[in-house]
Amino acid sequence: MERIKYPYEPGKFGIPFEKIDQFYKERRKKGKILSGSGRILMCEMDRRSFGICDSKFKERRMSAAVGHGIITFDLRTRDSDLDMRHNFPWERHPDMFAKIFVGMEIQHFEDKGLKVNTCRGSWGFFSENLRTYRRELKKSGDKVKAAKSTWSGQTFMEYGFTEIEEKDIEEKENYIQADFHCGPVR
Numbered sequence: 552m553e554r555i556k557y558p559y560e561p562g563k564f565g566i567p568f569e570k571i572d573q574f575y576k577e578r579r580k581k582g583k584i585l586s587g588s589g590r591i592l593m594c595e596m597d598r599r600s601f602g603i604c605d606s607k608f609k610e611r612r613m614s615a616a617v618g619h620g621i622i623t624f625d626l627r628t629r630d631s632d633l634d635m636r637h638n639f640p641w642e643r644h645p646d647m648f649a650k651i652f653v654g655m656e657i658q659h660f661e662d663k664g665l666k667v668n669t670c671r672g673s674w675g676f677f678s679e680n681l682r683t684y685r686r687e688l689k690k691s692g693d694k695v696k697a698a699k700s701t702w703s704g705q706t707f708m709e710y711g712f713t714e715i716e717e718k719d720i721e722e723k724e725n726y727i728q729a730d731f732h733c734g735p736v737r
Contacts (some may be wrong), residue, residue, distance in 0.1 A: 554658065555651060555654040555655045555658055557648070557651055557652070557655055558587075558648055558651065559587050560587050561587055562587065562588075562589070563587050563588065563645075564586075564587040564588050564645045564646055565586065565587035565588075565646055565648075566584070566586055566587070566592065566603065566646050566647070567584060567585075567586075567587070568655070570582075570584050571584065571594055571596070571601075571603075574594070574596065575596065579596075580595060580596060580597060581593070581594065581595050581596075582594050583606065586645075586646035587645075587646055588645040588646050590605055590606070590607070590645070590646060591605075591606040591607070592604065592605060592606065592646065593605075593606050598663060598665075599616060599617050599618060599660075599665065600614065600615065600616035600617070601614065601615055601616075601656060601659070602614030602615075602625075603647075605644065605646075608644075610627055611627060611628060611644045611647060612625065612626075612627050612628075612647075613625070613626050613627075613628065613647055613649060613652045614626075615652075615653075615656035615660070617660045617665045617667060620666055620667060620668035620669055621667075621668070621669040621670075621671050621730070622656065622657060622660065622667045622669070622670055622671065623671045623673060624652075624653060624656070624670075624703075626649040626652070626653075628643055628644045628647035628648075628649050629642060629643045629644070649706075650706050650709075653670075653706050653707070653710065654709075654710050657670070657710055667733070668732060668733055668734070669712070669730050669731065669732050669733070670703075670707040670710070670712040670730075670731045670733075671728060671729070671730050671731075672698070672701065672703035672704060672707065672727075672728070672729045672730075672731065673726070673727075673728050674701065674703070674726070674727045674728075674729075675725060675726050676725040676726070679702065680701040680702055680703050680704075680727075681725075681726075681727055683697075683700055683701045683702065684697045684698060684700070684701050684727055684729075685697070687700040687701075694717050694720045694722075695715055695716065695717055695720070698715055698719075698720055698727075698729040698731075699715065701729075703729075704729065704731065707731040708731065711733050712731035712732060712733045713731070713732075713733075714731065714732040714733070714734060715729060715730065715731050715732065719731070719732070
């Protein structure tokens with residue numbers, strides 16, 4: 552896979568990930584950086600996880616964690632029903648590009664020696680992914696097709712995590728978990 556570069560233009564948008572790389576080199580667990588749009592972003596990191604959020608609007612965040620070959624994400628970059636205060640001034644955070652973040656973090660953890668075999672989508676109440684899943688499931692009756700139709704499914708497949716079977720999908724009343732594998736499903 553080609554190296555993924557996160558967008559950053561000072562005074563406009565994006566996140567200067569080279570500054571975050573410096574935090575890793577200094578073995579820091581937390582830090583603050585100035586984003587391209589001028590927002591102060593807080594980040595926390597360790598060998599197996601990374602998270603970044605807007606210091607003023609903490610609902611706007613992107614995080615990833617790896618364990619046992621499975622990477623999970625918490626991506627909240629847009630206005631949604633999950634927001635407690637509904638006080639965010641933009642529909643989408645000007646510095647957070649979730650799809651690019653997913654690819655970057657997969658590469659980041661693999662560069663650190665953590666093999667990523669599976670991307671896990673976890674879609675809870677009010678999630679647009681859950682709504683998309685349910686809409687497609689109602690239309691097609693196919694759980695795999697429904698999981699692949701979500702934003703997460705499309706994104707994971709774009710990065711090579713294309714394998715999913717019905718046994719990889721766990722459904723609960725207001726929660727779906729779907730595992731997308733890189734290579735044949737075991």
